[in-house]
Amino acid sequence: MASSEIVPIDTLHLFSILDELLIELLNSLTDEEWNAQTVAKKWTVKDIASHLLDGNLRGLSISRDHYFGEKPENINSYNDLVAFLNQLNMSWTTATKRLSPVVLTELLAITGKQYSEHLQSLNPFENAIFSVAWAGQETSLNWFHIAREYTEKFLHQQQIRNAVGKQALFTKELFYPFINIFMQALPYAYRNVAAKNGTLVTLIVNTEIGGQWSIIKKENEWEFIESFDNKAAATLKIDPNDAWLLFSKGIRPSEAKEKVEITGDRQLGEVALNIIAVMA
Numbered sequence: 056m057a058s059s060e061i062v063p064i065d066t067l068h069l070f071s072i073l074d075e076l077l078i079e080l081l082n083s084l085t086d087e088e089w090n091a092q093t094v095a096k097k098w099t100v101k102d103i104a105s106h107l108l109d110g111n112l113r114g115l116s117i118s119r120d121h122y123f124g125e126k127p128e129n130i131n132s133y134n135d136l137v138a139f140l141n142q143l144n145m146s147w148t149t150a151t152k153r154l155s156p157v158v159l160t161e162l163l164a165i166t167g168k169q170y171s172e173h174l175q176s177l178n179p180f181e182n183a184i185f186s187v188a189w190a191g192q193e194t195s196l197n198w199f200h201i202a203r204e205y206t207e208k209f210l211h212q213q214q215i216r217n218a219v220g221k222q223a224l225f226t227k228e229l230f231y232p233f234i235n236i237f238m239q240a241l242p243y244a245y246r247n248v249a250a251k252n253g254t255l256v257t258l259i260v261n262t263e264i265g266g267q268w269s270i271i272k273k274e275n276e277w278e279f280i281e282s283f284d285n286k287a288a289a290t291l292k293i294d295p296n297d298a299w300l301l302f303s304k305g306i307r308p309s310e311a312k313e314k315v316e317i318t319g320d321r322q323l324g325e326v327a328l329n330i331i332a333v334m335a
Contacts, residue, residue: 074167111166191243289324
């Protein structure tokens with residue numbers, strides 16, 4: 056790694072683990088399972104595998120080779136960017152319907168290793184080629200861009216596992232970094248919430264694989280806070296299986312509302328149900 060500074064959320068060592076688990080998973084699937092519907096409503100398991108391949112290939116092309124291919128035009132808002140990305144994703148999955156599961160799996164094995172090696176070469180504290188827009192950033196550092204890529208690989212593999220009833224990626228080693236990265240969107244989710252300075256909100260993802268995150272209202276924004284003496288105005292507790300689905304739009308806030316536990320100011324706590332840590 057090109058810097059001696061400590062990376063706030065280090066995920067680079069986990070990419071190879073996720074990739075190995077993915078290839079093992081895909082090699083175990085039946086034809087029926089490859090065509091199973093997923094929580095990503097327009098995509099089957101095979102479509103998601105194709106999307107993961109696209110992520111590797113586009114990452115290598117853009118970040119390593121500085122080749123952008125299709126460039127967005129007339130992007131004037133977050134919604135414009137999401138629409139452009141959705142179009143790219145759909146055109147790719149449509150084209151790769153002609154590829155067999157075996158070919159997809161072989162290409163994922165090759166490109167996953169290449170992409171991980173490229174990410175290892177980046178200086179974590181230089182500006183990334185893309186910002187993490189869902190966290191409200193216009194410019195992000197490479198470590199956060201890499202962490203976001205980790206969530207993509209984790210999320211889409213978990214969607215496949217969920218669709219075919221295979222063991223979830225619910226270990227402390229893999230799940231906690233994933234949800235910790237997603238929680239970086241917590242202050243941004245509260246950006247338009249008016250409250251007295253010093254107001255605290257806490258979000259807890261239950262069990263030993265989860266964690267606790269708290270934000271405090273400052274003069275012009277909400278910020279993370281590690282320790283505090285005052286009681287949180289609102290505390291929301293959510294189970295891991297509901298958390299990964301909710302924050303990736305796998306279930307709606309209205310569905311999650313019945314499953315979470317909120318103490319204190321319920322209206323303030325429910326704002327956290329609107330966290331979206333994907334480009335959607």
